[in-house]
Each structure stands twice: as structure tokens, then as C-alpha cells.
Amino acid sequence: MNIENELFELSRSEQKHRKHHDKSMAYYEHVRKIRVRGKEVYLFAYDNLLKKNTDTFNLSSLNDKPAIILQRHVRYSYVPYHVHDYIELTYVLHGNFSETIEGKSFHLKEGSITFLNTHTIHKIGKTEKQDLAINILIRKEFLSDQIISIFPTQTRLAAFFLNCLSVENDRPDFFVIEKCPDIKPIVLEMMREQKENSSNKVEILDMLMKIFFLRLLRSQTYDIYNSKSSQMTDIIDYIAVNFRSITLDKCAKHFGFSSNYFSYLIHTKTGKTFKQLVLEKKLKYINYMLVNSILPIQEILDNVNISNSTYFYKKFRELNGCSPKEYRLKQKKQIIEK
Structure with missing residues (x-):
């Protein structure tokens, strides 16, 4: 079975959400809430995700903690308004993906990407079996110097990305790329490599992630939404x-x-x-x-x-x-x- 077909299979969690979608709000009973720009929202914390998620890999030479979590979005789940203490990229592999970000509604299709800085308020619409998306969660404090060094900072998109990587930058900034098809093979290869646990896994994932960023940053059509800055x-x-x-x-x-x-x-x-x-x-x-x-x-x-x-x-x-x-x-x- 190839990796894309394997990703379409429903996990136990997705099967549960499909049967009891209206009750999935109970999942958030123990998630901390904070007030952001006058709105009470849930805070999704990177350290909490690490405790539950084994699909992590470490691209940082500076510490002993994973810098990136690569995971499939849980379909059928209810995802209310929330913010992260990490950067999130979402790539739509197949189907549709609806997201409301800082009050703006986006109806994304295959090949679309959203990039959200920390403390950007958003929620995700209901997804079906054919709506497959991969989340790349980045802990900005620990992002590899090797990754940052490859960014062509003369481009507007790369400069925006780098500004968001500042630990002190918690502005509600994000960008949307509506079509980036040449990234799909890279994302699938990362998911396959991660599942197989073969030799040289970390080194290969490191290289694949660099290729992912470089292909993303050469996109010509994108929309940047950033708060006012001097x-x-x-x-x-x-x-x-x-x-x-x-x-x-x-x-x-x-x-x-x-x-x-x-x-x-x-x-x-x-x-x-x-x-x-x-x-x-x-x-x-x-x-x-x-x-x-x-x-x-x-x-x-x-x-x-x-x-x-x-x-x-x-x-x-x-x-x-x-x-x-x-x-x-x-x-x-x-x-x-x-």
C-alpha cells in the first residue's frame, strides 16, 4: 500500500469523531483557555502535543527536544477557536479544508497551504474522509540554524517567515498559498519516511524539510495578512x-x-x-x-x-x-x- 492510500485510512480517533461529532467538544474540557485581543480562546501548547504525539523529529542541533511535529489532521473532529504557542503550516493533500483565521474565511483545496504565526486566532470547519491535510508544527525557539540559513531573505515571503520566527513575535500574522502542487511529493515522502523508521531517517527528513521550505518560498502567488508593523x-x-x-x-x-x-x-x-x-x-x-x-x-x-x-x-x-x-x-x- 502506498503512503497516500495509507493516510486515507481512518484512525480510531477519527472513527470516534465520525460517530459522535457533536460530542467532540468534550475533548477540550481540560484544555487551558486564555484571553487574546478580547476573545476567550483555547491555547494549544507544543509541550502538551509532545506528550501525545510520537510523530516528531528533531532538526535542531541546540537541544534535546523535537523541533517539529508532522501529523495528519484529525478528520471529523470539532476544532473551536484557538491559538498556538508554536507556528503551524497546514498543507491540503486532498479534498477541501475550511478555516477561519482572524475573522477571515478560507475555503482551501488540494495544494493549498496556510501558515499561522503564534497567537493567531482561528478555527477549522468539519472535515470528511476525503479531506486530507498534513500539519507541520514548528517550535520556533528550536528551529534549526541550518533551516534558517537557506532562506533567500531578499524575497517578501521569506522575510515574513523569518520575522515570524522571532521568539518575541506573537503578532496574529499569517499567509495563504492557494496552489503549491510541487510540494505534495515532498510531504508524502516525509510522511512515508517518518512511518518506516529506516536508517538515516533524521538526516533524510532534515533534507526533505529544507526542500519543502525552498519550494514553498519560491511561490509566486500568495496572500500575506499581517498586523501593522513599523x-x-x-x-x-x-x-x-x-x-x-x-x-x-x-x-x-x-x-x-x-x-x-x-x-x-x-x-x-x-x-x-x-x-x-x-x-x-x-x-x-x-x-x-x-x-x-x-x-x-x-x-x-x-x-x-x-x-x-x-x-x-x-x-x-x-x-x-x-x-x-x-x-x-x-x-x-x-x-x-x-
């Missing part, structure tokens, strides 16, 4: 994504400024220097990794290109009132006590 917001987002290896000259060139004027612009608009902004991003990321990974402290510093460790430790202590080692122990103790 040029400075775009600059801050760009720094937040590229903080590991960014330089003033490269960043200024990306936005079409001379280095001197760009440095002046940043200081005027933020009250901080370019160097201070980059260090802030590194410190926030390091804090996160100290708590959410088991990597040695020096390896975490190396991953974000901390060259002057003496200066870094001084700034870290100023921000947190303790050393990185003490910070890690203190935060993990608080988590255990909760």
Missing part, C-alpha cells in the same frame, strides 16, 4: 531571528542603510545601541536554554557566538543577579516545586 519592528524582528551571527554591517545592508546611519537610527528609535540589542536577544535565548535544555553552559554560549565570556558573565549577573549555573539550578528548582 520599519523598526521589522528591524527588531530581524535581529531576534539572526542574533547568533548578525553584524551591524550585514543588518544595515539588509535594510538598505549605511552602517553609520543605521546605528544612529537604532539608537534614536530604541535608546539602545545595536550591540546592546543583540546582547539582549542572546541573553534571553540563553536564559530559555538554561531552563529548557540539558546542554552544558559553555555549549549554549558557543551556539550563540559569545566570544567575550568575561563581559557576558558580567552582563548576565547584572540582568539575573546570579551566574548562569545558579540561574539554571534556581529556575529548575522552582519548576519542580510547582
Whole structure:
């Protein structure tokens, strides 16, 4: 049996939802609700999905947690208004897929893709057996540097994608591609590779995911829906994504400024220097990794290109009132006590 035919088979969960669709709302009784822009919605959390989902693979060299979940959308299920703390791409393999995103209704067909940033409010319409879609869920903190490095940032779609990858960017931004047929063989191959558990699985999935992104980003017809943002917001987002290896000259060139004027612009608009902004991003990321990974402290510093460790430790202590080692122990103790 080929992978596409296998994907059409109903799972036990789908069979249950088909029989009792009206009662499937009960599934969300224990899901946390939050208020987003005045609306009470469910929060779908990545860590909760990891506990239930075995279809994960890790494209990150920075941690021990899977960066991406690749899963089939559960058909017949009721999916109310909700947001994610992760990025979601949905690819329609077959049939139709209705989605309401930030108040806009979309009726998607085979070959369509939606991309949703974190905290984008949406709900999904009822699906039937022939309505097959694959969800790619991305934990932006852990997305592989190798993936980010291949993005052709001069394109509008890629620049938008990269801005959404900023950990601090929770704006309700999304884009829709109505037809992207050349991605279908890649998606099916990823699903097949994931199910077979053959040798070199991780390396092959890594390459397939790179091809997936490159084919997606060369799309010529797409609609971007983004919240209002200023040029400075775009600059801050760009720094937040590229903080590991960014330089003033490269960043200024990306936005079409001379280095001197760009440095002046940043200081005027933020009250901080370019160097201070980059260090802030590194410190926030390091804090996160100290708590959410088991990597040695020096390896975490190396991953974000901390060259002057003496200066870094001084700034870290100023921000947190303790050393990185003490910070890690203190935060993990608080988590255990909760």
C-alpha cells in the first residue's frame, strides 16, 4: 500500500469523531483557555502535543527536544477557536479544508497551504474522509540554524517567515498559498519516511524539510495578512531571528542603510545601541536554554557566538543577579516545586 492510500485510512480517533461529532467538544474540557485581543480562546501548547504525539523529529542541533511535529489532521473532529504557542503550516493533500483565521474565511483545496504565526486566532470547519491535510508544527525557539540559513531573505515571503520566527513575535500574522502542487511529493515522502523508521531517517527528513521550505518560498502567488508593523519592528524582528551571527554591517545592508546611519537610527528609535540589542536577544535565548535544555553552559554560549565570556558573565549577573549555573539550578528548582 502506498503512503497516500495509507493516510486515507481512518484512525480510531477519527472513527470516534465520525460517530459522535457533536460530542467532540468534550475533548477540550481540560484544555487551558486564555484571553487574546478580547476573545476567550483555547491555547494549544507544543509541550502538551509532545506528550501525545510520537510523530516528531528533531532538526535542531541546540537541544534535546523535537523541533517539529508532522501529523495528519484529525478528520471529523470539532476544532473551536484557538491559538498556538508554536507556528503551524497546514498543507491540503486532498479534498477541501475550511478555516477561519482572524475573522477571515478560507475555503482551501488540494495544494493549498496556510501558515499561522503564534497567537493567531482561528478555527477549522468539519472535515470528511476525503479531506486530507498534513500539519507541520514548528517550535520556533528550536528551529534549526541550518533551516534558517537557506532562506533567500531578499524575497517578501521569506522575510515574513523569518520575522515570524522571532521568539518575541506573537503578532496574529499569517499567509495563504492557494496552489503549491510541487510540494505534495515532498510531504508524502516525509510522511512515508517518518512511518518506516529506516536508517538515516533524521538526516533524510532534515533534507526533505529544507526542500519543502525552498519550494514553498519560491511561490509566486500568495496572500500575506499581517498586523501593522513599523520599519523598526521589522528591524527588531530581524535581529531576534539572526542574533547568533548578525553584524551591524550585514543588518544595515539588509535594510538598505549605511552602517553609520543605521546605528544612529537604532539608537534614536530604541535608546539602545545595536550591540546592546543583540546582547539582549542572546541573553534571553540563553536564559530559555538554561531552563529548557540539558546542554552544558559553555555549549549554549558557543551556539550563540559569545566570544567575550568575561563581559557576558558580567552582563548576565547584572540582568539575573546570579551566574548562569545558579540561574539554571534556581529556575529548575522552582519548576519542580510547582
